[in-house]
Amino acid sequence: MDAQSQMQIFFMISSVGFVIVFIFVVVLLFYSIRAARTFEKIVEKLDGNLDKIGDTAQEMLEDMRNSVIFKFLFRHKKRLKKD
Numbered sequence: 001m002d003a004q005s006q007m008q009i010f011f012m013i014s015s016v017g018f019v020i021v022f023i024f025v026v027v028l029l030f031y032s033i034r035a036a037r038t039f040e041k042i043v044e045k046l047d048g049n050l051d052k053i054g055d056t057a058q059e060m061l062e063d064m065r066n067s068v069i070f071k072f073l074f075r076h077k078k079r080l081k082k083d
Helices: 002-049 055-065 068-073
Strands: none
Touching: 002 055, 002 068, 055 068
């Protein structure tokens, strides 16, 4: 087997590997986005019923909104602070 055919085999195998990894990443991102949207809908529903929930749940939701992960996932919504 000469060097040219070895290079062709290597590049074919690596190309197939990159395509498989790319498909895996796309599927992972798709499900992550769906989970984030579902989580956002749950938080919005809880926010609408805060009067019924109580002080403890309200503090928990505020802590969740102030978390780094929540701000990273839902940074497109900027809230204005009330003075």
